[in-house]
Amino acid sequence: MIRIQLIVYFLLGCVALQAAAGDEFFETEIRPLLHDRCSQCHGEELQTAGIDFRDPATVLGSAVVSGDESSPLIRAVRYESTLKMPPDSKLSEGEINALVLWVRMGAPWPGYEPVAAETAEVREDPVESDHWAFQPLSVPEVPGPFQPGWVRNDIDRFILARLRASDLDPAPRASKLALLRRAKFDLLGLPPTETEIQEFLADTDELAFARVVEQFLGSPHYGERWGRHWLDVARYADSTGVDEDHPFGDSWRYRDYVVDAFNEDLPYDQFVREQIAGDLLPAADGSSINRRGIIATGFLALGPMALAQRDPIQKKYDVVDEQVDTTSKAFLGLTIACARCHDHKFDPILTSDYYALAGIFASTRTFDNWSKNGSRYYKYPLVEADVYATYSKQAEALGRLESLWRIARRVAVQRYIRDGPGQLIAAAMLASAGLGPADGLEAATVEWFREYLAPRASARAHLEPWHAGEGNKAAVAAAYQAEFLGALGETIERTDSWFERALEAIEAETEIPNLPSQQPDSLFYRDLRADGAVFDLAADTHQGNFASRDRKRVTGLKGRIESAKATLPAKPSMANAVTEDDTVRQRIFRRGQHKNPGTEVPKRFPLVLAGTDQPEVETGSGRRELAAWLGSEENPLTARVLVNRVWVWHFGEGLVRTPNNYGMRGEPPTHPLLLDWLAQQFIDSGWSIKSLHRLIMNSATYQMSSAISENAYRVDSENRLWSRFERRRLTIEELRDSYLLISGRLDPAVGGDTDLGSGTLAEFDRNNRRINPDDSARRSIYLPLMRNKLPNLLGLFDFGDATTANGKRSVTNVAPQALYLMNSGFALSTAGSMAAGLDGPAAERVRQAYLLALGRPPSSEESKLAMQYVGVRSDAGPAWASLCKMLLASNEFHYVE
């Protein structure tokens, strides 16, 4: 057969015909041959030597050279080389000839267009760049001297030098009220209280503001506000997002770790190292496992992950990619992930740099078992290994008993149907058609059959015998009943025999065999057993009807479950964290495609930053080495990136206005000298973020008013020179937390398990409901963040998507925000509680309302207008609530000066 075809193909001369014929030849002769004889080792399951016969890119150009009869594949199948394929038995002569012919034809492979060889092979020669961000920190001289007056510390000297050069004056100092409100929102995310205002206004000492800053830095709520900033960078969320969006369950431990780190002023270099490799660092308290370090690696573990992705390698490397991306943006301000498919288009980052880092994360365990379909994320026990082993052994035994118990109940119901109501199917069918007596039948059952058997537009072939059967309906009905009972009987029998084996397995403490679950072929059976159908019977309501052997089985199992539960130790705490995995020798994936592997690259850091002289990663994933390099002052970017982030969070914009991008396409720093000087100060302070706050907040630069002069507007409308403090809108957290505080409802508890709200947060439950923020009075940082169903409120006010590192939130002003502040239950109830707390004559109430909402008394004009407004409204109670609602919706409330 094959020979005849060969001749035909040889005879084909026309080129176009040859192409079409080539494709057909491949589909009819070659593809089936490769599939049948080769794909066991070079296909879906295994890709030995990187060859996968489903993917031409792994075959053509290497194993098969077009037109070359001495291609490795041909020599292998001819058993001419040391490599003899297939190893078990040589192909037939006809098969070998077919392959030879195919190679001679130019190895046509339908749909495959070879890509040009990528340049991205391993380059280990030095990468040079004079880009500012890659240079070591400079040691700038502080500008000056300046006339005494405005300058408060060295930051101001750098700022003033640039202002002077542009003939700009700094704005005057902000009012004390404005300063206090600015500092409290800035450090704690809340408005100042009346007491705080009075105390601060009364304190006329020169150091009054410094003292207030100190007081706020000491509050446990400081970590909630600044931890939240870092959580933006760490794209923190409580679920996997992407496709299935399963809750992580223990993600909150990482959130609390971050809050604590800020509150304790954990040195930033250590903070960096712990988030990359905390599990590998020694515990501070000398215990055998570093619980805090483990939890810190949630930074890597809590990214988005596609749990349902069916290509396990794709699944794994999408997570690796995400880890490269977030790590490089967060700590280095670089978009290294751009080099996944090709050398970075703009920055001196090579594809080999990318895969050198990817190899580190590929050797790190983020999934429970990445190669398995539907694998969960990995969870790290926060107890000693032997304690956990004891627990999991018992928990698994309990789980086995429980699944057995469920099946026991299911088969009990089935047996009840078989011996009870199943015997009445024929009678019910006849009764429903008025062809038989309804005695002894439940009316609902007869009614169900009447509806079910009524003729319908859509064809139901399996009911045709009933509808067609003119003559003996009774016999037809009996046949249906028999079909049903037959199908049910088979199911019961199969379960019963499995049950015996399952029980034995439990005794032997081995895996329970899989229950052969086979849906019976009978469509009639399936209709009757479908959800909501006549025989969809719940075990709970029919326990009394169980046969005695079933009852014995069910109660026996229940007893064993209870005693297993009684002896089960408390569930050990777990963390969503990473751990070491098998060490991967990472290859470059050409064009980012894992099916197209290239040269192997060693684990290392980007050449442009770390040079060519890097220590070899000898054992482990390489995270330990990565952590040390990232958290070191040798690295020119770590400190620069962090001090700039802190500047962004204080001032709304950075000295580098692209805080996640220090590459060629990022913005260069507006004040490069100040940036390096701050970075150096930061390192010298022992990487103390609180010291950085002190330095910044006690500067005159921070304390300027937001007023803009005409000159400044003309010369520097974007405030790149910092001639004024930039007015900023409250974040959604500040907005919601302030509303809660003002209405007296704020629950100030710090930290703890994810607040469930009204939703269920059961892990692996697809039906998680959207969390309603109104159901919680906790601070907004504690609202659970399900990536694919973030509370609408967060999206409405520019929270971001909790899926990629966010260095600076955008600010939009759109109508739906206004609708929220006018009509939402939250806005109304807040205004209502606030109004209810007002007391005294109208003028006094107005004064209280202004103080509460805006932290200042009203002017006499404002007071008059407010009283007029309340007077115009006929209904006094709602009118006061309405006034409060409008004060809280005002621009003055929503902007920090």
Next chain:
Amino acid sequence: MAPKTSLSRRAMLGRTALGFGSLGLYSLLSEASLLAESPAGPLAARKPHFAARAKRIIFLFMHGGVSHVDTFDPKPRLDQDNGKPLPIKRSLTFNAKDAGGLMRSPWTFHPRGESGIPVSDLFPEIAGCADDLCVIRSMVGEGVDHGAAMLQLFTGTFSFSRPSMGAWTLYGLGTENQNLPGFITIKPTQWQGGDKLFATSFLPGAYQGTPIGSSPMKVDDIIESPIDHVLPSGSTTEEQRLELEFLRQMNRRHADVRRLDPDLEARIQAFELAFRMQAEAPEAFDVSRETEATRRLYGLDQESTRDFGWQCLLARRLSERGVRVVQATHSGAEEKWDHHSDIVRLHPIRAREVDRPIAGLIKDLKSRGLLDDTLVVWGGEFGRTPFSEGADGRDHNPYGFSIFMAGGGVKAGSIYGATDEFGYHAVEDRMHIHDLHATVLHLMGLDHERLTYRHGGRDFRLTDVAGTVATKILA
């Protein structure tokens, strides 16, 4: 050139100010108020790159994956070889271990209308609109599971977080009616991508889709309050007018002593706009204003079609009012079309739920003269395999499947592309999801290679670095 979005009025003002440095402060101020008075801000209607064929999109999404070989892509080879093994290599399959032999379609195909497009008995009413359809039989995606396939269909990728196609469209074109959201999605799913299917990712939040309910909610759960907070609550319209007047004066006094801050101005405008939105939105959602005949046309008179009929009718009402992008998702507590088993019984139930509503929508748009510049796109996240899964199901098939378009500048009564003889792989005029996106943007007057947004130092596109416009389907 990427469209300028005047997102940061401050930034834009800055550019203006620097550009016209010699102008006096007075003109700067009028510039500021002029900008502030363009109330739409980022959502203002913008000119397309070139003449658009369609002004608005209605995307009818069939969650779970409709079997193309049972609806729009007849395969005689499956009748011939029913039960025989698939003679070519199986590609990555969702449920590989239960893969069976080839399975013929239990439904019959007939050529319909003058065009003779074959449609199976599953869609008798849509079949009546055959001459308006442009059936694409060569769709290709890469997601083998629902989540990946849906993310790719709606955002172009399942590997990264990217803006949805609706957000891109709104970013490119803005919207024509400032009193309604510009991108509305009716009953989106809450899982398998969830909000990501209509989110903005790194695009500004203003381009996010506004959800109307979510699956599996029913019409009656939604109809009272379709959009959050759009109805005045606790006060009458007159009272709210007073409230807003009080607020406006307060904000005005505040802004008067804080000059040259367009953000404060923008926020004042947002409240004015919100007030107008309150007036218009309830009317737009009030389907009861339609005639009995129209309601019947969409199947609102029958239980099985009432839900999706309402979604389709609402889609028309919103499109008619200038909403740029409307998505209507056919889904429930589970994927509606995901029939891994029992497809013979279940596919007809699902088909019946959408058949009349979709046909009604096409006829209604046509009779109102809206079909010419409204692009209707129908499809699922993938098709289904030509071979069986278990005894009587079909597995996911992203390698070749069918969707259809109607109106909006596509060739009516035509078929584009083809799958192989089994209906497994698209082989002719393959239309990858990137190509679909490029084509849809093209119909809307946007060049997918020019519709870019700078983020993290890179100019991103909906179509990444791919996408070809399928010029053959353009009318």
